[in-house]
Structures are given as C-alpha cells and as structure tokens.
Amino acid sequence: MELLTTNNVWMMVCTALVFFMHLGFSLLEVGLTRQKNAINILFKNVFIICAGLLTYAILGFNLMYPGSFLAGVIPDYFFDLFGLSAPVADGALDLAYNEGYTYWTDFLFQGMFAATAATIVSGAVAERIKLGSFMLFSVIYITIVYPIVGSWKWGGGFLDGLGFYDFAGSTLVHSVGGWGALIAIYLLGARLGKFGKDGQSHAIPGHNIPLATAGVFILWLGWFGFNGGSVLSADPSLTSITLVTTCLATAAGGISAFLVSTIAYKNYDLTMFLNGILGGLVGITAGADLMSPFDAVLIGLVAGGVIVFGVSLVDKLKLDDPVGAVAVHLACGIWGTLAVGTFGSMAGFDQFLTQLAGVGIIGAFCCISAFVILSIIKATMGLRMEEKEETEGLDAHEHGMDAYAEFGTVHDR
Amino acid sequence: MELLTTNNVWMMVCTALVFFMHLGFSLLEVGLTRQKNAINILFKNVFIICAGLLTYAILGFNLMYPGSFLAGVIPDYFFDLFGLSAPVADGALDLAYNEGYTYWTDFLFQGMFAATAATIVSGAVAERIKLGSFMLFSVIYITIVYPIVGSWKWGGGFLDGLGFYDFAGSTLVHSVGGWGALIAIYLLGARLGKFGKDGQSHAIPGHNIPLATAGVFILWLGWFGFNGGSVLSADPSLTSITLVTTCLATAAGGISAFLVSTIAYKNYDLTMFLNGILGGLVGITAGADLMSPFDAVLIGLVAGGVIVFGVSLVDKLKLDDPVGAVAVHLACGIWGTLAVGTFGSMAGFDQFLTQLAGVGIIGAFCCISAFVILSIIKATMGLRMEEKEETEGLDAHEHGMDAYAEFGTVHDR
C-alpha cells in the first residue's frame, strides 16, 4: 500500500509534466513561425490536448490496451470499446489494478501521451493547413492510428511478442507523429515563398525565438515525466538512471548539433541548438532505461548530427517543415529505436533487426493510414488554405484576431 | 511514518503547483490587456502572492482554521490570532499534526490558495484601478474576508455543519474572488472606450495572446495541485480520480466553449476556448472527488456554455471585465457548486438546496464585504485612475516604466 501510494504520486507528477509538454510544443511552434499565424497555431495546440483527452477516454484507451487481438494484429475491440471501463463502476475504485499506480493514473498518463503524437504533426503543417481539416485529421489519428500502433507493443500485441523494444516511445509516439508529419507536408506542399522558382530554399524566420526557447526548456522538463513516468513505477534505480540518461543524451544532443552546425554553417545557430536538444530527447527515449550514462552521451551526440543533416535533407527534398518536426521526431525517433540494438544492455544484432522491423512495420502503417486519411480530407474538405488567405495570414481568415494587437497588426485582406 | 512522508511529498508538490498558478494568472491577465498597463498588472500579481503569504502567516491562517466559533459564525479568534501558532515552538516540529502532512505544509498550501482569491479580482479591475487602492483592498480581502468564509466550511464552521460541500473551492476560493471582482468592476466602471455613447460594446483586444495562452496552460498545470492537493493526502484512488475528472472537465469545457462560440459568432475564437478551459477547471473544482469521468465531462460541457453566455451577459450589463473573471470564476464557480447537488455521488435535491444556500450565504457576505471595503477606499483614497492617466497608461503614471521598451514605447503624457 505504501509503495503503491508512492508509485502513484510519482506517476501523477509525471502525468502533470507530460501535460506541460503541450505548452512546450505550443511555444516552440508559435515561436518558430510567423506572427500572422500565431493564433492559429495556439488554437491547434489547445484543441489537440482537449480533444485528445476526450477521444482517448471515449475510444483510444480501450483500443490501445486490449490484451486481446484478432490475428494478433487488429485489437479485439468488441468489448469495452466506448467509454472508460472503470474497474469498478460508480466511483468506488479498484486499487488492485496493479502495483504501480491506479487505473485512473494510467489512463491520464497514457492520454497525455496520445495527444503528443498529434501535436508533432501540428508544427510541421503550420501556416498553411485548414484548421477544420487539421482538427479532423488529428482526432482520427489520435483516436485510431496511435492506439492501434500502441497496442502492438504496449498493449501486448505482436511487436511485443517479437521482442521489439521501445521504452517510452521513440517510435510509438515520436515516429508515429513524425510519419504523420512527413506525409502531411508532402501532401500539403510548401508554404508560399519557401522555395523559389529556381528551387532554392528560402528561410522564413520564426517571429519569437525567446518563446521558442522557453518551449524547448519546458519540453525538456516535461521529458522528466515522459521518460521517468514510463518506468511505470517509482522504482528508485530505474527512474533515476532513466532521468540521468535522458538529461545526458539531451545535453549531448544540443552540444553536438551546436558544434556540427557551427562547423557546417560558420554560425552559432540557436535554433539548431534547440532542435539538437529535442533530438537528444527523442533519441534516448526508446532505450532510456537500458543505457549507461556513457551510452546516453553517445546516443545524444549522434542525434545532434542527425538533426543538422536531417533538417537540411528535408529542405533538399523540397519539403517544408517550419519547426523541424520530421528531423526531430521521425529521424531521431528512428535513430533512438535502432540505438536500442546498438548500445546498452539489450544491444545485439538480432535486437537491431527486430528494432528495424518494428520501425519499418510501424512506419508503413502510419504512412499508409496518414496518406489515406489526408487524401480523403483533401478530396472532400480540402487541406490547404487558399493562396490569398495564406498570404494574408490564417489568423485574419480563420480567427479574425491578432496575436499581438498592438505590435503592428497583421490583418490585411 | 512512510505514509506521512509520501503524503507530505504529494502535498508539497501540489503546493508548488498552486504557487505556479500565480504565474498563470499573471500571464493570462497581462496577455488579455493592453501594453500600456502591462507593468501595472504584473506588479499587482507579484504583490498579491508576496503580501498574501505574509498576511496569511500573520493572521489569515489562524483565522481560517479556528475550530471554534462564536455563535457558530464568527471565528473565535481570541487565541493564536497573530503569527503562526507552530504546534511546537522553537524549530522542533510536531509530526503528529495529522496523518496527511505536516503543519507547515498545511500552512503553505492554504496560503497559496488564499492569494489566489485576490488574484482573481486583479484581472477584472485591470487597466483602471489605482495601484495603492488595489493593494489595500486585496490585503484586507485576503486577510479577513477569505479566511472567514473559509472557516465556515473548511474550518469546521456552520456551513460544514449544514452539509455544504465544496471540495477544492469552486465557491470558497473562486466565487469569493468572483464576487469581489463583480462588485469591484461595478464600483469602478468600465474602461474608457469600452462602451460607446450609444451603449454599444467595443472590443479592446489583448496585446499578447501567446502569453495569455501560456498562462492558461500553466493554470491547468497548477490545477493538478489545486484539486489534487485538496484531497489532503496522497490517497491513490482519490487523488487519481480527482486528476482524471479535473482534466476531462477541463477538456470538455474548452471544446464546448469553442463549439458554442463558433456557432454563436461564426468564428474560431481562441480567447473563448481559453476561457472555456478555465471554466471547466473552476466548474469541476467543487466536486472533483465525487464525479465519475462521465459526470466530469458533462460538468465541463455545461461550464463551456456558461462561459460563452456569461461573457456576453457581463458585457450586456455594461460591466467591463477584461479577462472574463466573472464568467470564469463566479458563474462557473456557482455552476460547479450546484453541480455537486446534480451529478456524482452526493447528488440529490436536498444537497442541491444546501449547495444553493451555501452559494447564497457566501455570495451575500462577499458582496457586502467587498462593497463596504471598496466604498470606503473609494471615498477616501479613490479607486480609479484619472482619465488622463488611464488614457496614457498606468505604466507611465504609476511606474514610469515600459513593459517593452523597444517595441514601440507607450509613454506619452
């Protein structure tokens, strides 16, 4: 009982921290984009956490943790699909749920995770997607795609059976979001003016770097809960080594992205430093409990490099990702998942292949799902704002509001 | 002992989170008002938390938790009124205080709550009240009115005896602040330019919506402590269901305010979404430990509607509430308190009447107190800035400082 209480306290603290990541994402995204779309970006982020929690309660949670599958792949969702299936009805609570924490804590912690996956997409598609279309897509993605993928590993599905390992979600959360982002920016096209007629890439600087920096600090803080809570108990040794590997990989990711980008571009680029920090965080997430501090530093160092080259690769592919979501969440998510087979206590060639298989299967499923959902939306409601609306700003057209009514308004039609 | 330690850890974490709400309020208020008064608003918020803690230590805490009353109503404050009455003097600590947490944790947690009530008023009276008058009012309100009301229920007074239920303070904290705000904006009058000669309401847009959004996220985070800590222990089932109901009601409040305002005004209004989130938080606060997740969603949905119509009602009454404090804290506070009689495990007609009685008695007491205090201040020091000062900005006149010295200063006399 005492231990359950302590575990539950830790899990609730972690839940609060993961919740707080949504502010981190909001500030990061709003800071790295333009003033004329700031309200729109905030709206999307606020929507995702609210809608995400509700849909996860209605459907996602029971879909993700089914324990039983049809053919080992499709979660067997004939029971308990709609609404939370509280262990005991009517307020009385079942403390026997497990040793780590209560059923309710579990739901809330997982719900916060679910909303994260859609937030990742939000940054990538910023400044040009229709609000309604985005809301529809993200609800479907959180409610169906994310939990099905999650069920394959965390819900005890076939990937779990295969031995695939993903501690806190480099693949199950970040890559799921990252693949969605990749498909979405491919289907949406780049923002007007991002690529010149000659194909040359233009910079579209973010309008508020101090807020973006605050967002990154908040995300790092949130990751104490994201990884620390994924231990699913307050086990002293596991939680504390997890926090140490998380922080060291993050620090290494930042320093490495800073050094690589300084060498590559002869310039102290703060946004690369910040992306490197996030890359380190995503990279360590799959194996945060398996690594020694030294392994963690190595994983972070590589992640920092992945970021710098990932960002420039996305650019070369003429894909437009204003916040670097694909490099951070997809590229580093893949790297982190593979790193489980390369470093730390599970390393080994077989494990590496299993990790690769997991990455591939989930990638294929996410890409196909995202492609189908987005294509249907594109064909029906349309995905992208009209050229005039995009030029004049989404805030003016979708919201009729200014983010900074007194610092030079941007309304103009 | 182990359990006490765990409980105490949880309560300290919650205390820190409730403290952090003061940043949430600061950012929300500063974001929804104009640049020329930003320093003034920040000053008020910083003042309230500092002065609130000190006066609560000197007087409020002992007034609120007296255990004994004259005629059951007036806290019997002849003993131990001034200064904290540490259970054992001279540094040695009494751990026998109770099972949940230490005396000191209790004081600090309650002190953070106390300051919240005055902060609510701060937002409503922004941009026109004299700083000195506001500081005086808020000190009196935190030191006397809030603890007396609190003592009636949480201090074991007559409302507690009647069976009135208010888990974490929909009425005891939020409505107390909300009534104060209502009386204050009535006595103060609207900001210049808010209502045209024809009586038409004009919008005065806030100057920094990203900060306001950050404020709302921080408030939501703080509510993990506000409601979670009101369990007064780390009891796993109670704390975790409380967090679940809190988050679901909040999400529902946001979504509902967003939908209702989109239908009513044909526009995706972020500020309504944000107010809806806060409405959901306030609405669930009175019964967060009594509700099933489904009840919580219903309470939130109603709260979202209350917000949209509350904001427009306040406007129709020609009251000027820049941040929506009356709709959020008063209207949703009342709704939340009544919801205890309507939904959840205590629901029943008798309970509903008791809740109504509590709302009415406390409302009457707060209105009268606020009216008397503010009228005396108005008659002596004056409440409102002069027209010239208000036009030119409180920052220039009270502080001689600019919030953003380089983004277009606002000093101008």
Next chain:
Amino acid sequence: MELLTTNNVWMMVCTALVFFMHLGFSLLEVGLTRQKNAINILFKNVFIICAGLLTYAILGFNLMYPGSFLAGVIPDYFFDLFGLSAPVADGALDLAYNEGYTYWTDFLFQGMFAATAATIVSGAVAERIKLGSFMLFSVIYITIVYPIVGSWKWGGGFLDGLGFYDFAGSTLVHSVGGWGALIAIYLLGARLGKFGKDGQSHAIPGHNIPLATAGVFILWLGWFGFNGGSVLSADPSLTSITLVTTCLATAAGGISAFLVSTIAYKNYDLTMFLNGILGGLVGITAGADLMSPFDAVLIGLVAGGVIVFGVSLVDKLKLDDPVGAVAVHLACGIWGTLAVGTFGSMAGFDQFLTQLAGVGIIGAFCCISAFVILSIIKATMGLRMEEKEETEGLDAHEHGMDAYAEFGTVHDR
C-alpha cells in the same frame, strides 16, 4: 525501501525543479536586456545547462565529492576523476548508496546546481562579452572552481570541519556565481552608453519585462526544489519547514525591496520588486532549515534592503550589471550566509565568525580563480566584442539571427 523510494521521488521532483530554474534565468536575463542581444543571451543559457551537465559528469561530480583531500584543501582527485564512477558498473544499480536517494539522483541534482553557478555570471556579462570566451570561461568555472569550493563544505573538506554552514548554497552556489560575475564585469567594463562621460549612470531598460517577470516566478518555483531538495531526503518536518521559510523570506524580500525602493525613488519599480524576491530567495538559502518562520521574514526583509542598496552601490562603483546579479547573488548570498550566525537555531557569535571566515575564504578563492582565468582569456582570445559589434548587436554578429524577426528587426551593420 519504501522510504528510499519516497525520498528518491522527492529528490527527482526537486531535480526537475532545479533544472527548470535555467528557464527562469534565461527569461529573466533576456527580459532585462536589449532585443539586439536576445539570441545571444538565450544561446549562453542553453549552452550552460548542456555543457554544465556534461562536464559535471566527466569531471565535476567526482571532484566535488571526493571524501579525501590533500592537505585538507585540494580534493584528492587521483581516483575516479574522469567519468561517473557508478557504484556498480554495467547498468546494475547500487541502492545501498544512502538512505536518501540513489547515486544517480544525487549526480543529477548536483549537476543541475553546478550549472546554476555559471548562469549567474551569464546575466551580469550580458550584451558585451564574446560568446566563445564566455563559453570557455563558464566551462572552466563549472568544471574546476565550483566543485573545488563545493568539496570544501559539501564534499567534507576543511570548511565542513570548521563548522561552516551553508544549507543549500547561499555561498557555495550563489556567491560563487556572484564573485565570478563581479570579477567579470570589472574586467569587461560597462556596456557602451551605460555611463556618460560625466560618469553619470544611464538606464538601459530591458526589452521584455513580462518575460523577466515570468522568469522570476519560475525561479521561485525552482527554489522549492533548490532548497527543498537540499534536505537530501523527503523528511516531512525538514522539507516542509524549509519550504515555509523559503517562501516567507521570498515574500518578505519582495515586499521590502518594493517598499524601500518606493520610498527611495518615489516610484513603484517592478524590477526592484523582482530583484527583491530573488534576494529573499538567495538570502534564506544558507539557513532555510534552521529558521523559524519569523526569522525567515526578518532575513527576507533585510535582503530586500540589501538589494535596493546593492544595485545602487554597483552602479556607483561604475560596474555594469544588467540583471543585478551581483546584488542578488553575491550581496544577498553573503547576507544569507552571515544570517546563519545571527538568526535561527545555530545563531551565535562563534558561528558568525565561522560563517564570515567561510565567506572570506571562498570569496578570495573565487575572485582569484576568476581573475586568473578571465585574464588569460582576455589576453589570448579577448573578452569583449568590438565596439561596432556591440553597438549593432551581438545577435547580428555572433548569430546572424533576429530574436523577433517581425517586430522591427535589429540587424544593422
């Protein structure tokens, strides 16, 4: 085991809070300086936390907690100097480390502290130091000077033997940073335009006071972990009294700085209020576990006065400290350390002398070290940006980026 788990949870929460202080410092510093140097300031802060953690892992931690000394002064760093010396290699964790928390938690908590010392310097030298030189200095300072000083007391060195007391680091963290800041601003000289030819001091207003205010709230929040975690266990009575004294001293520091500066300058100066809050925090840090609430209030009241006069003294000495780091961290750090001999359960003349000795010895060591390191850097790489670069802004010259690309860019060469 249960107790260890609980202690460890508390320590991890505190670690996260101390980490979050780095956002507080970032926002405070960026808010109190000019737009044209905002990227630079953020870069420095992001760098410090990343580099600080890595160097502390590589060298600092083992240097600081050696347990053995040469001649009682120089940490005996021949063993285990490089790399974390995990109690048991290869992932398996030693839970027998101590009763309070695991080895890893200890490392991470201490690592967050270490980075703090360098951050203090960062604010003082803002807007004119070369980025490369600052990075070099701060790495050396965190890796060598801070751990050696720390080892003298917290590592069981000679100051510990003398009976010197410094609970959470008024001297060991804040003064160490403060002395570094003092020497650095002396060697660097004032920002162009700070002092007129006639020697008159000019104000250089900060560009974003709302962010600075947010920074102060975040620092206060972080101090729950800074002081609360310095108990090194979750002991209910010690942790909770520590939080109470911390918060009361802080509140008193703010109110006192506000009152004193209002009397002195006939003006409600928010920046003084904020500095007063920080002064109260630093002041209580040395004896937070020894003081009664009343003592804490007194310490805070004095700290508030120290701030107002400290800021003006630094100015009179023609030293230029944009964020008030010397007044906050050095002056109040000294005051807090001496207060251990004046108030609370250890007060006494002998203790006072011991405290004074500690302040003096550490001050001398820090000044000499900082002077030597900075002088060498000055002679080789140079410390200060060129006049043209400083006028045009460090962001343009070191980073080629704008903090607010749309609110009036500042690039101009």
Next chain:
Amino acid sequence: MKKIEVIIRKSRFDEVKKALHETEVNFFSYWDVTGVGNEKQGHVYRGVSYSTSDIQRRKISLTVSDHNVESTLETILKAAHTGSVGDGKIFVTPVDEAYRIRTKEKGTDSLS
C-alpha cells in the same frame, strides 16, 4: 493637393480621429514615431531615475484637395490641443499628383 503631416500625442489620437471623421475626412494613414522636442519625461529603471525627451508620438499623414486644407487644419489644431508642452506639430507640403491604385484615378478624385 496638399499633404498634411501631423505629429500628435498618442493619447489625443482618438479625439483627432473622431474630429476628422466628423469633417468627413475618412482617409489617412498613421504610425508611431518617437519625437524629440521640448517636452521631457521622467522614468525610473532599477534605481536609476532619468529624464528623456524621446517621447512616443503618433504621426498622421493625409493628402487633401486644396480647398479642404483649411478646415482639416482647424479640426486637427483643435482636437489635438491640450495646452501643455508637447502637443506636436503640423506640416503642410505640396503634392504633385495622387493615384488610387484600385481604379487608377488621378488627382483629387483619387483622394476620398
């Protein structure tokens, strides 16, 4: 046609705008400038009191047809006036030609 450039206190802007509207002058552009002049203002920042003559002003620029110049000037002179140092200035300058981009109209037709 004449261009009338006005520098006023920001706090008089609403008055001036209303007054212009009442005289049927419904078209102009404005932006914020910093003015240096006779007026001084006191500020305090972290204990340093200082006084500056760099004061935020609003600049209005409008082009009117010749026969509207007088009435517009009078309107502004009245609405922007407080009588204290710092009320601002009006400058009248010649305009050779004006165009409305939408219709390509020229001259006074383009102004309204």
Next chain:
Amino acid sequence: MKKIEVIIRKSRFDEVKKALHETEVNFFSYWDVTGVGNEKQGHVYRGVSYSTSDIQRRKISLTVSDHNVESTLETILKAAHTGSVGDGKIFVTPVDEAYRIRTKEKGTDSLS
C-alpha cells in the same frame, strides 16, 4: 527628382518589390502603417464582433529621378492592384535635393 510615396496592402508587398526590382529600382524604404479608408474588416474578440477601418498597410517611400517617375508609377500601379476596395494610394511630391551620406554625392547621382 520626385518622391513617390505608396500605401499598399501588406500582402501585395512581395509582388511590388519584385516588380520594382525588375524595372531596376533597387532602392527604397518601407515601413508599416495603419490605414483608414473605405475598406472595412470584421474582427471578433471574446464574443464582441466589430468592424474596423483601421487596417494594416505598408508604406513605401522612394525618390527617383524625373525621367524614372512614369515607369515606376506604372510598375507600382500594376503590381499593387487587386481591384478590391483598399488597394491603396500613390502620392508624388517634389524633392529639392538628395545626398548619399557615404559619398556626399548630390542629386540624381545619389539615388541609385
């Protein structure tokens, strides 16, 4: 020499800039102003819908030699045009003298 002052929609700015560059006019200054005119825009804020004619515009100021005036005007009239109310205005005013600070050149030499 003539000074050409243009008030355009912010959203046409990139077009205008490109068009000017194509006619070899590579020097000008611009800033954001608020324009009051015939165009109205709807906003909503916390449940209050309102319509305002204060609309963000961009002002371009450039001085050209006399023989460049016509072509520059044409370029702008074309590039800034959308046909809806609110396209903006162009004003042409006389310039007595111009200097390039770097070289102290005067007159049309100083313009490029």
Next chain:
Amino acid sequence: MKKIEVIIRKSRFDEVKKALHETEVNFFSYWDVTGVGNEKQGHVYRGVSYSTSDIQRRKISLTVSDHNVESTLETILKAAHTGSVGDGKIFVTPVDEAYRIRTKEKGTDSLS
C-alpha cells in the same frame, strides 16, 4: 522652411542625435524603417544561409527654417558617415506651412 528626411544606420543614431543637439537642433521625429539598397547582409536560419538587402534603418524627419538647412545637412552628413556601403540618404523637400499645435503659432516660430 524645408523638411529634411534622413535614412541612417540605426547604429549611427546616437551620434547623429548628439551632433544635432550640439548644433541646437533639438526637435525631430524618428522611426524605424526597412531599407532596400546596395548593402547586403548575410543571415542563417536553421541551416539556410541567405543574404538580404532588407536592412533595418532609422528614418529621421525634421523641418527646419531655410537658413538652418545647410548647417543641419552638414551635421548629419558628418555624424552618420562610416564610409561603407549602406550609410543612407538625405532628402530635402519643400514645406508650405508649419504649425505648433500648442500655441497655434505658424511658420518658423513653430519649429523650435
């Protein structure tokens, strides 16, 4: 009376202001504009290096009486000068009339 409009580097502003004060020109207005001209600047943002000729400048506008024009021009030409590309421009334009709003004074009396 003449209106002198100056576009300078922001980093020269303090010098220019001081120099103007020394020649007893204590009244003017200024604001920030973006200038397009011969100067180019390199930036980097998330790995994309780019060079732009849109550079932040400060615009000063002041009206002086005819006999002050020369001295003011000289002062500015000197104080704003660095010799590198991008030092900016000065334009002198005619002013028909000037008013001081506070006193309703006209002409050169209104300027100081």
